[in-house]
Amino acid sequence: MQYGLTVAEDFLRSLSGIGATANVFMPGDYIPVEDEALGVKHSVRVQSFTRDLLRPYSYSLTLSDTTTTSILNRIISDQIETDKIIRMNNIKDPATARANWRRSREVMAAVFDPEGNYYTAKIRPQSIDTVALSVGAKSMQFGLTNTVFEPNYGGNANVIRVQGGVLTHYTIDESKARSWTLADGQATLDDPASPYYVYAKCQRAGAGA
Structure with missing residues (x-):
């Protein structure tokens, strides 16, 4: 919504005091507007205004609900x-x-090799020259939907809560993607100084995990 609005000069003059006349309106101000024809009755933002230099109380306002950014x-x-x-x-x-x-x-x-094939030690070449590079094992091609991990649950640094969701694996079945519904869970870690892995145990035939 955008309005072009003029304000009665006598009204603005009655609001001003004695002395120099500063701008009454500034871009960003909000003006209450009532328009029965359009059913509008709320404050609208001043987008821009034009002021007559010879008539200091003569304003032409542009009001708009939307803002433009250069x-x-x-x-x-x-x-x-x-x-x-x-x-x-x-x-x-x-x-x-x-x-x-x-x-x-x-x-x-x-890091470990989830396929159990090769990654027995870190590779430390001085340089690599290759045409193509594939990153990530086949078993790692999955995604989580609506799953939330909450570390430090309840203010306890050793507790993690997991809100279940859906785990979808894209490559475990060559014909289609497979999905499992994850249950909610909570675990207490024994050693806060040690790293832990998060894993899901999924059914081979069913859709539960």
Whole structure:
């Protein structure tokens, strides 16, 4: 909805005091609007206005429920959000960088070969020259729907709660994707200093897990 609106000069003059006349309206202000013909009765945002330099109380307002954002405003907004993310995560902090490195090493140490074929040790080549690269084993081609993991459940760092959902595997059956319904679960970890794996035990013939 967009309105073009003029305001009675005498009304604005009665609201102003003695001295210099500043802008009565600014973009972003909200003006209460009643329009019986359109059934409108709520506040509408001032999108822009035009003011007569010779008649300081003569305003022509453009009111709109929607806002338009220029490319420059979007770029500035994105930059501000990026700066916020950097500040919130403290990415440039040496302690944070070291902690991120330790976490990545912990993940690498926990990696194993789910197919049981080859990954018996880490591969450490100095360089790799290849035409194609396939990442991820066949058994890892699955997705979770409506599944929620809640670590530190109930304020306890050793408790994790899992809200069930649907596990869909895309390649375990060559003819079609297979899905299993996951039950809710909760577990208490014995050693908070050790990494743990999350797994689902699925039925071969049924759809439960």
